Amino acid sequence: MKEQLQERLRHHCTAEGLTLDRADPRQWFVDGPRERVRDFAAAMVTEGARYVVSMGYDEIARNGTLGLVHSFAFDREGLFLHFRTNAPAADPSFESITPDIPNAGWSEREYMDLLGLKFSGHPKPKRLVLADDWPEGIYPLRKEVPHDLVPPAAEDVAYQLEQGPPGTTTIPIGPYHPCLHEPEHFAVYVDGETIKGCDYRGFMTHRGIEKLCTTAVSYNEVPYIAERICGICGTVHATAYSQAVERAAGIRIPRRAEFIRTMMLEIERIHSHLLWLGVAGHLIGFDTVFMQAWRVREQIMWLCERLTGNRKTYGMVQIGGVRRDVTPEIREDILGVIGQVEKELLVIRKAIQNDSSIHRRTKGVGTLSHEEAVRWSLVGPVARARGVDIDVRRDHPYAAYDEVRFEVPVFTGCDAWSTLQVRMIETFEAIRIIRQVLEKMPGGPILFEFQDPIAPGLHAMSAVEAPRGESTHYIITGENNRAERWRVRAPTYPNLQAVPLMLLDEQFADFPIIVGSIDPCFSCTDRVGVVNARSGGYSVMTRFELEALGRRKGESV
Amino acid sequence: MLSKLCKRTAPKSLWLYHCNSGACNGCDIEILNVLTPYYDVERFGMKVVASPRHADVMLLSGAVTRPSLPLVKRAYDAMPSPKLVFGIGSCAMGGGCWFDTYNVTGGADKVVPVDYFIPGCPPRPEAIIYGVALALGLVDKKAAPVELKQMEFPIDAYRRNEAWEKRNVIYELVR
Numbered sequence: 174m175k176e177q178l179q180e181r182l183r184h185h186c187t188a189e190g191l192t193l194d195r196a197d198p199r200q201w202f203v204d205g206p207r208e209r210v211r212d213f214a215a216a217m218v219t220e221g222a223r224y225v226v227s228m229g230y231d232e233i234a235r236n237g238t239l240g241l242v243h244s245f246a247f248d249r250e251g252l253f254l255h256f257r258t259n260a261p262a263a264d265p266s267f268e269s270i271t272p273d274i275p276n277a278g279w280s281e282r283e284y285m286d287l288l289g290l291k292f293s294g295h296p297k298p299k300r301l302v303l304a305d306d307w308p309e310g311i312y313p314l315r316k317e318v319p320h321d322l323v324p325p326a327a328e329d330v331a332y333q334l335e336q337g338p339p340g341t342t343t344i345p346i347g348p349y350h351p352c353l354h355e356p357e358h359f360a361v362y363v364d365g366e367t368i369k370g371c372d373y374r375g376f377m378t379h380r381g382i383e384k385l386c387t388t389a390v391s392y393n394e395v396p397y398i399a400e401r402i403c404g405i406c407g408t409v410h411a412t413a414y415s416q417a418v419e420r421a422a423g424i425r426i427p428r429r430a431e432f433i434r435t436m437m438l439e440i441e442r443i444h445s446h447l448l449w450l451g452v453a454g455h456l457i458g459f460d461t462v463f464m465q466a467w468r469v470r471e472q473i474m475w476l477c478e479r480l481t482g483n484r485k486t487y488g489m490v491q492i493g494g495v496r497r498d499v500t501p502e503i504r505e506d507i508l509g510v511i512g513q514v515e516k517e518l519l520v521i522r523k524a525i526q527n528d529s530s531i532h533r534r535t536k537g538v539g540t541l542s543h544e545e546a547v548r549w550s551l552v553g554p555v556a557r558a559r560g561v562d563i564d565v566r567r568d569h570p571y572a573a574y575d576e577v578r579f580e581v582p583v584f585t586g587c588d589a590w591s592t593l594q595v596r597m598i599e600t601f602e603a604i605r606i607i608r609q610v611l612e613k614m615p616g617g618p619i620l621f622e623f624q625d626p627i628a629p630g631l632h633a634m635s636a637v638e639a640p641r642g643e644s645t646h647y648i649i650t651g652e653n654n655r656a657e658r659w660r661v662r663a664p665t666y667p668n669l670q671a672v673p674l675m676l677l678d679e680q681f682a683d684f685p686i687i688v689g690s691i692d693p694c695f696s697c698t699d700r701v702g703v704v705n706a707r708s709g710g711y712s713v714m715t716r717f718e719l720e721a722l723g724r725r726k727g728e729s730v
Numbered sequence: 731m732l733s734k735l736c737k738r739t740a741p742k743s744l745w746l747y748h749c750n751s752g753a754c755n756g757c758d759i760e761i762l763n764v765l766t767p768y769y770d771v772e773r774f775g776m777k778v779v780a781s782p783r784h785a786d787v788m789l790l791s792g793a794v795t796r797p798s799l800p801l802v803k804r805a806y807d808a809m810p811s812p813k814l815v816f817g818i819g820s821c822a823m824g825g826g827c828w829f830d831t832y833n834v835t836g837g838a839d840k841v842v843p844v845d846y847f848i849p850g851c852p853p854r855p856e857a858i859i860y861g862v863a864l865a866l867g868l869v870d871k872k873a874a875p876v877e878l879k880q881m882e883f884p885i886d887a888y889r890r891n892e893a894w895e896k897r898n899v900i901y902e903l904v905r
Contacts, residue, residue, distance in 0.1 A: 384832065696752075
């Protein structure tokens with residue numbers, strides 16, 4: 174199977190006259206001219222590849238071009254394929270692949286904003302990442318722009334949201350809204366109680382991390398900044414970044430460090446899924462679930478404090494290994510806590526599975542078919558609840574996942590209830606993985622200290638299964654002991670793009686749980702992002718009404 | 731001084747409004763955590779409300795990004811007086827590790843007058859409760875006798891120096 178695919182890919186590249194770099198068996202790089210972008214992307218989708226992400230980068234200093242990478246994943250075969258191309262800085266235009274692969278829409282818009290690339294044929298070439306009052310013609314990711322450049326603010330610019338379908342009313346949700354917890358703006362077009370469409374203006378928590386980490390700090394400091402991309406899945410980002418650097422530099426870290434990383438990732442998964450369960454309960458007006466799930470979760474937080482020194486943002490992972498070892502005492506402690514969590518979680522699970530109000534609020538809500546999920550390249554529990562059998566831990570093993578046994582739950586309900594079930598089972602699987610890791614953990618050092626500088630110009634990508642799905646970090650190494658380019662793609666990035674489809678023809682009162690069902694993490698998504706005064710004013714009132722509406726529906730069933 | 735004022739102006743239950751101005755979720759989940767059974771902030775009569783129009787206190791987390799700046803101002807203006815603002819976490823205190831990037835304003839005090847800061851990355855739920863309780867005069871201050879200079883004599887800890895003022899000269903060059 175794998176050999177056949179590799180043979181086909183090789184054949185395809187030779188026939189098309191593209192260069193293929195097969196140095197790393199787990200990720201191949203294809204270089205080609207920019208005219209081939211769209212054909213190649215379409216051919217890969219026909220081959221069964223899943224679109225991952227695109228990345229633009231600045232190579233003006235080296236050869237006067239702006240580069241673009243489209244990444245694809247062959248999950249069954251455990252292979253990532255990156256198509257690299259470039260265009261002269263004077264005319265940085267590419268053909269858009271969004272008409273074939275809808276999920277590429279945001280990536281391309283992002284590089285229109287940040288690098289000034291042009292994509293011909295893009296269906297919605299609007300501003301995505303930068304603030305509305307950011308002046309035209311300044312592209313923060315270009316090398317000549319310093320990371321602390323702040324153009325003066327302008328008063329009278331506002332994002333023009335799309336016109337809704339005729340006959341609908343526009344309801345603004347956000348930027349500050351109790352069901353979002355982070356500043357993001359949805360304009361929902363409703364006909365009566367039914368949602369007929371949705372426009373999104375987000376990226377308000379864009380902090381310029383990618384730029385900061387490629388200009389101001391060195392390799393070793395970035396894992397701690399990467400943890401602060403997201404306060405919930407911080408270890409995921411630190412691990413993914415460290416793995417990308419290690420892979421680019423060709424370092425093998427000690428086995429014990431890989432086991433400790435696996436353990437931390439799974440502990441984080443338990444805490445994140447319990448957090449989600451609580452928030453989901455809160456969003457459908459079932460606060461008992463919120464209180465109980467967070468009560469159970471609190472033990473994990475305390476455990477992490479004993480294990481790493483902090484309740485969140487652990488600071489555990491660094492390039493070459495981990496910072497703290499697992500002592501025999503803490504090992505017993507972990508086993509005790511996860512045993513207790515498992516016991517209490519079984520009670521919660523039993524209560525939820527037989528609760529008719531949760532069934533009625535989540536079953537058949539936020540439906541998106543299996544075909545659409547594949548077409549939109551969804552990841553994580555959102556995809557697995559729609560019958561897409563992907564999991565980075567199994568398909569592209571990293572850390573110590575090749576040595577532990579676990580199951581990947583896949584459901585075909587295609588709705589919010591299925592995502593709940595997937596997450597519930599994954600929590601139990603995480604407990605199972607932690608037990609195996611503690612059992613099989615070898616001795617030895619926990620840190621590989623390397624002296625040699627990392628050569629510039631190397632490309633590598635690493636993927637880590639975050640609680641919300643696949644999180645990928647693409648890195649290009651550079652001079653001065655820091656990366657030249659670092660691209661983070663969090664799982665909410667593809668999943669959020671499909672939310673307008675999930676919302677279509679649903680009840681407006683179900684909006685919170687549908688958006689909540691993808692477990693949105695806007696700070697991950699925006700890492701690297703206005704609504705006009707009118708909608709801001711409205712949202713203050715509608716937020717309260719909406720939550721009241723959501724809760725009333727909860728009471729009536 | 732401020733806590734006496736708080737006692738006079740907010741003698742009863744405080745309603746809190748949580749405003750995320752571009753935080754990483756770390757502070758936000760710890761703020762939510764104070765509602766849960768172990769910390770149970772409601773025993774002090776505090777409650778997190780959904781609208782700033784109902785709130786006495788704003789819990790502001792995050793380094794205030796460029797797009798959220800006008801929104802935070804609007805939310806602050808929507809709160810009825812007397813009102814208090816708490817800056818939660820390192821980012822709100824001075825911008826955190828991205829205090830000077832292109833899309834970050836750099837700290838809550840650049841946008842709204844902040845009365846109390848609760849440090850930490852993220853601050854523990856106990857710290858958040860302690861901070862609010864301290865403001866209310868419910869507990870005695872246990873800190874070292876430095877007497878929170880910033881509160882008594884408001885000084886800009888991150889005063890913009892000359893280099894900061896000059897950095898946007900580059901903007902002209904790029905144009």
